[in-house]
Structure formats: C-alpha cells, structure tokens
Amino acid sequence: MTNAPFSLYAHIPFCAHKCPYCDFNTYATARVPEAEYVEALKKELQRSAADERFRGRRLGTIFFGGGTPSLLSGAAIDSIIRAADDLFPIMSGAEITLEANPGDVSREKLAEFASTGINRISFGVQSFDDARLKLLGRDHTAEQAKEAVALAHEAGISNVSVDIIFGTPGQLLSDLERDIDTAASLPITHLSTYSLTIEPGTPFFQRQERGLLSMPADGLVADMLERIPELASRHGFARYEISNYARAGKESEHNNVYWIGGDYLGVGAGAHSYVGSARDGFFETGDRWSTVALPQTYIRDAGTSRVISWSERVEGKSLWFEFFYLGLRRIAGVTASNFQKRFGLSMWDTYGDVIRELKGEGFIREEGESVSLTPKGIAVADSVFERFVL
Ligand code: SF4
Incomplete structure (x- = not known):
C-alpha cells in the first residue's frame, strides 16, 4: 500500500x-x-x-x-x-x-x-x-x-x-x-x-x-x-x-488529481471515490465506488458498509484507457514516460496505431514525448477518446 x-x-x-x-x-x-x-x-x-x-x-x-x-x-x-x-x-x-x-x-x-x-x-x-x-x-x-x-x-x-x-x-x-x-x-x-x-x-x-x-x-x-x-x-x-x-x-x-489518475476519497451523498493499486511499482487495478445518493439514506447508513451503493474494479485495457483519456483532457497531454512509469508498458506499443491515425486526421499532436489534443481534437474530444478503446 x-x-x-x-x-x-x-x-x-x-x-x-x-x-x-x-x-x-x-x-x-x-x-x-x-x-x-x-x-x-x-x-x-x-x-x-x-x-x-x-x-x-x-x-x-x-x-x-x-x-x-x-x-x-x-x-x-x-x-x-x-x-x-x-x-x-x-x-x-x-x-x-x-x-x-x-x-x-x-x-x-x-x-x-x-x-x-x-x-x-x-x-x-x-x-x-x-x-x-x-x-x-x-x-x-x-x-x-x-x-x-x-x-x-x-x-x-x-x-x-x-x-x-x-x-x-x-x-x-x-x-x-x-x-x-x-x-x-x-x-x-x-x-x-x-x-x-x-x-x-x-x-x-x-x-x-x-x-x-x-x-x-x-x-x-x-x-x-x-x-x-x-x-x-x-x-x-x-x-x-x-x-x-x-x-x-x-x-x-x-x-x-482526477486527471492524472490520483487517489481520492469522496464522502457525502452520492460521492465517488477512486484508489489505484500497484504491484512491483506498476498500477494493475483501480477500485471505484459511490455512496448512496439520497441524503437521508446517507445520514442513516453512514459509518456502515450499507452506505456504498456500487463499486467496481478496473483493470487491464480499461485501466490504461482511463489514464490515457483523462490525461488527454489536460492540454499538456500524456507523456510516454508517464505511461511507462505507471504501467510498465510502452505507450507507443499500446496506442501507437491509434495515435498515428488521429494525428493524420489532425485531432492529436505529438511534441517531444507527449501527445495531446489539437484544437480540432478538443472540439470533438469524446469521439477522439472513444478511438482509444481497445
Ligand atoms: S441546483 Fe443550481 S446551485 Fe444547486 S448544484 Fe445545481 S446548478 Fe448548482
């Protein structure tokens, strides 16, 4: 931990x-x-x-x-x-x-x-x-x-x-x-x-x-x-x-913290939490959960496990995707070294083909070791992100 x-x-x-x-x-x-x-x-x-x-x-x-x-x-x-x-x-x-x-x-x-x-x-x-x-x-x-x-x-x-x-x-x-x-x-x-x-x-x-x-x-x-x-x-x-x-x-x-895949605890009705888990220094899973939405139910159940309304574990491709698309929301984008450091994987082996395609279409730019959205990519960000679903 x-x-x-x-x-x-x-x-x-x-x-x-x-x-x-x-x-x-x-x-x-x-x-x-x-x-x-x-x-x-x-x-x-x-x-x-x-x-x-x-x-x-x-x-x-x-x-x-x-x-x-x-x-x-x-x-x-x-x-x-x-x-x-x-x-x-x-x-x-x-x-x-x-x-x-x-x-x-x-x-x-x-x-x-x-x-x-x-x-x-x-x-x-x-x-x-x-x-x-x-x-x-x-x-x-x-x-x-x-x-x-x-x-x-x-x-x-x-x-x-x-x-x-x-x-x-x-x-x-x-x-x-x-x-x-x-x-x-x-x-x-x-x-x-x-x-x-x-x-x-x-x-x-x-x-x-x-x-x-x-x-x-x-x-x-x-x-x-x-x-x-x-x-x-x-x-x-x-x-x-x-x-x-x-x-x-x-x-x-x-x-x-949200955009770089950091850990957060949400308290309060309908609040979300996220914690990543690493082994040998590399992230393998992410746990996310939410609490019950209604304030009165939250007040009643706070302090017990009943307050959790749902939870899920993210791993593998879904985990890489989340880190990648949240990183692309930032204008600085995602760097190959950050991706490597976080998952022990090459960003180019994982997403190289999609990045090259999107670059060719003018939605993504490459600067040094970082990739980021162009203004054209920002305008249709959600559909650009979808292309990274493997
Ligand atoms: S109801 Fe209005 S003030 Fe309250 S959270 Fe929604 S937008 Fe904000």
Missing part, C-alpha cells in the same frame, strides 16, 4: 432551490440538516480511516462541492476539516476549496470560511447578464457575483475561481464574449467554462421537448468553444484542461 497523499471530496447535496437545467445529485432544501449531515460525514471519515487503502496517508487537497456547500456554516466546515485532519493529516499549504453561490455569501461568512482553512473559493457565477441568470433559474445577480469576488479577497481568500456556462438559450457569441471579458477582468485566478447540456428529467428538458427553448445551433456553440480560449488568453488565463483556464501557477490542484 502506498503512503502517497490523496485527495478528499466532500459532497454537500443541498441547494436553496433546484436550477431548471441541473441534474446533479442535489436537493432543494428549506432547512439544511447540518448537524446530522456533518455527523454522517465524520462517520464516513472514521470508516475510511480503518480502510487500509487510506490508513496512515495524508491529505493533499480537499474540495467541498455540491450542491451549495456555502449553505453550511463556518462551524460545520471547520468541524469537517478538523475531523479529516485528525485522521489524515492535511499537508501544509494544501489547497482547500469550497464551492459557493455568490448570492449567499457575506463578508462575515467568507471570513468564517477563511478561518477554517478554506484557501480557495469557486463561485458558481454562470453569467454576468441578469436576464440570463433569471432564465437559468439562478438566484443571484451579476452585481452580487462581482461583489462576492471582492468579499472573498477582503476575507483573505485570493485564490478565486469563477464558473461560466455557455450555449444557453438565445445566447449570442457577443453575450458570451461579454461574460468572459467581465469574469476575466475581476481579480480571479481561475476560470471554468461549461457548455449547457439539456439533461433528461430536468425542467429544461421538458421545455425543450415542448419546443419552448431556443437553443443555439451547434455551429454557434462550436464558435463559442473556439472563442473562449482566445479571450481567456488575452486576459492572461492559459487553458490547461478542456474546460479550465488559470493564471500561472493557479491550476486547480484538486481537479488535477
């Missing part, structure tokens, strides 16, 4: 209301069952500390995601961080991120979060256009979003990320350009951009079925995808992953 640091993800599945496009595991809640939920998270941390895959290891990053983690009090966040630190010492300087809704943070609340050790905030801004925010069912305004970034700085949290959504109903390229320009002109370090997908079961899906949503044409969404990195770069944000941009040295360390 390795003693390398791992990452902790804590899922907080509560929101003040459900946005009409959202299919995340999150529930509109008038009263967050804070005490019970925090207790359940702690029980799960305790249970994981008895698991030999995590025992004795330190935490490299922590991420509170949701849902809306900023609905929790500073005391609740503090209590979770302390419990985690007691069991898995948090490395000095570790990145500790909290996702927050710009509408429910105040100077005092952000100061409380900062005092718990939160040193990075990710705001779900989505747009700086009030009409668009309303259409998306968000309960904050553009002004509140700008104010939230300023308040985070006042509270001593200068590592701030902003999420922007694009490809929304009726959106023009110029609307998106304004959103990116506004976001990038704020004192933020990181920008995530997501294309709106209409998921079955959401109110947006029903509206689309009834012909009530005028979604932008595929060509326009493709233009947006192409335009974002140009604008971000003009403001000093380098694209480091398909959907993510950062100022120098401010990439999300936590998310990088």
Whole structure:
C-alpha cells in the first residue's frame, strides 16, 4: 500500500432551490440538516480511516462541492476539516476549496470560511447578464457575483475561481464574449467554462421537448468553444484542461488529481471515490465506488458498509484507457514516460496505431514525448477518446 497523499471530496447535496437545467445529485432544501449531515460525514471519515487503502496517508487537497456547500456554516466546515485532519493529516499549504453561490455569501461568512482553512473559493457565477441568470433559474445577480469576488479577497481568500456556462438559450457569441471579458477582468485566478447540456428529467428538458427553448445551433456553440480560449488568453488565463483556464501557477490542484489518475476519497451523498493499486511499482487495478445518493439514506447508513451503493474494479485495457483519456483532457497531454512509469508498458506499443491515425486526421499532436489534443481534437474530444478503446 502506498503512503502517497490523496485527495478528499466532500459532497454537500443541498441547494436553496433546484436550477431548471441541473441534474446533479442535489436537493432543494428549506432547512439544511447540518448537524446530522456533518455527523454522517465524520462517520464516513472514521470508516475510511480503518480502510487500509487510506490508513496512515495524508491529505493533499480537499474540495467541498455540491450542491451549495456555502449553505453550511463556518462551524460545520471547520468541524469537517478538523475531523479529516485528525485522521489524515492535511499537508501544509494544501489547497482547500469550497464551492459557493455568490448570492449567499457575506463578508462575515467568507471570513468564517477563511478561518477554517478554506484557501480557495469557486463561485458558481454562470453569467454576468441578469436576464440570463433569471432564465437559468439562478438566484443571484451579476452585481452580487462581482461583489462576492471582492468579499472573498477582503476575507483573505485570493485564490478565486469563477464558473461560466455557455450555449444557453438565445445566447449570442457577443453575450458570451461579454461574460468572459467581465469574469476575466475581476481579480480571479481561475476560470471554468461549461457548455449547457439539456439533461433528461430536468425542467429544461421538458421545455425543450415542448419546443419552448431556443437553443443555439451547434455551429454557434462550436464558435463559442473556439472563442473562449482566445479571450481567456488575452486576459492572461492559459487553458490547461478542456474546460479550465488559470493564471500561472493557479491550476486547480484538486481537479488535477482526477486527471492524472490520483487517489481520492469522496464522502457525502452520492460521492465517488477512486484508489489505484500497484504491484512491483506498476498500477494493475483501480477500485471505484459511490455512496448512496439520497441524503437521508446517507445520514442513516453512514459509518456502515450499507452506505456504498456500487463499486467496481478496473483493470487491464480499461485501466490504461482511463489514464490515457483523462490525461488527454489536460492540454499538456500524456507523456510516454508517464505511461511507462505507471504501467510498465510502452505507450507507443499500446496506442501507437491509434495515435498515428488521429494525428493524420489532425485531432492529436505529438511534441517531444507527449501527445495531446489539437484544437480540432478538443472540439470533438469524446469521439477522439472513444478511438482509444481497445
Ligand atoms: S446551485 Fe448548482 S448544484 Fe444547486 S441546483 Fe443550481 S446548478 Fe445545481
């Protein structure tokens, strides 16, 4: 068993209301069952500390995601961080991120979060256009979003990320350009951009079925995808992953753990975990599992094995594929030496034919010993990844 640091993800599945496009595991809640939920998270941390895959290891990053983690009090966040630190010492300087809704943070609340050790905030801004925010069912305004970034700085949290959504109903390229320009002109370090997908079961899906949503044409969404990195770069944000941009040295360390095939423990309702297992220094298997999705069931079953809703073991070709395609999500791509170091296999013997084909078609480029997606490859990333299924 390795003693390398791992990452902790804590899922907080509560929101003040459900946005009409959202299919995340999150529930509109008038009263967050804070005490019970925090207790359940702690029980799960305790249970994981008895698991030999995590025992004795330190935490490299922590991420509170949701849902809306900023609905929790500073005391609740503090209590979770302390419990985690007691069991898995948090490395000095570790990145500790909290996702927050710009509408429910105040100077005092952000100061409380900062005092718990939160040193990075990710705001779900989505747009700086009030009409668009309303259409998306968000309960904050553009002004509140700008104010939230300023308040985070006042509270001593200068590592701030902003999420922007694009490809929304009726959106023009110029609307998106304004959103990116506004976001990038704020004192933020990181920008995530997501294309709106209409998921079955959401109110947006029903509206689309009834012909009530005028979604932008595929060509326009493709233009947006192409335009974002140009604008971000003009403001000093380098694209480091398909959907993510950062100022120098401010990439999300936590998310990088997912993309490089690192180990993470997920606690909270519907949270996922992953641990790789090596023999003689080379990875042979990966275990992944998820916890039950419903918060009340999670609260009831936390601390027992009943809390696990499914698990699976990945090995062989599936394991190589996961490492490879997640690595290709990063703009730096995958290097032959990393692949060799991880699996004791030659990347070129494993994927050489597919890489050469995709290179010929302009989807992949080779630079030194690394292979990465070209802009053309990024635009159709999922279908490029499928080609690596052996
Ligand atoms: S705030 Fe975020 S997680 Fe909550 S419903 Fe809206 S999109 Fe989903």
